[in-house]
Amino acid sequence: MTTQLIGTWQVRCPMGDVDKVQGITLQHTCRKEDCGMKVKEQDSFWVVCPQNGCGQTDQVTGLVKSHRCSSCNKEMREDDYKILNIVSHVTKLIPGSQ
Numbered sequence: 001m002t003t004q005l006i007g008t009w010q011v012r013c014p015m016g017d018v019d020k021v022q023g024i025t026l027q028h029t030c031r032k033e034d035c036g037m038k039v040k041e042q043d044s045f046w047v048v049c050p051q052n053g054c055g056q057t058d059q060v061t062g063l064v065k066s067h068r069c070s071s072c073n074k075e076m077r078e079d080d081y082k083i084l085n086i087v088s089h090v091t092k093l094i095p096g097s098q
């Protein structure tokens with residue numbers, strides 16, 4: 001299945017800009033002026049932890065309705081979520097301080 005984000009997430013573009021997306025996100029174009037990069041690369045998104053002082057960035061693939069931060073272990077999706085059964089795969093982790 002094509003990777004998609006369900007709900008409200010912070011996504012990071014390949015240049016390091018962070019945007020918020022809502023609803024069902026199949027692809028997103030960075031909103032920063034002079035950037036305009038596609039956020040989804042090789043069928044995966046980079047999502048940024050919204051928790052205060054965390055900022056961890058995790059790579060997610062699949063049908064992403066929920067994701068636990070690999071650093072602080074809190075939910076990375078920003079809005080209320082009720083469907084927790086389908087959890088994404090974390091295929092790779094990188095530090096948020098990249």
Ligand SMILES: [Zn+2]
Binds near residue numbers: 013014016036
């Ligand atoms: Zn950008």
Ligand SMILES: [Zn+2]
Binds near residue numbers: 049050073
């Ligand atoms: Zn976190």
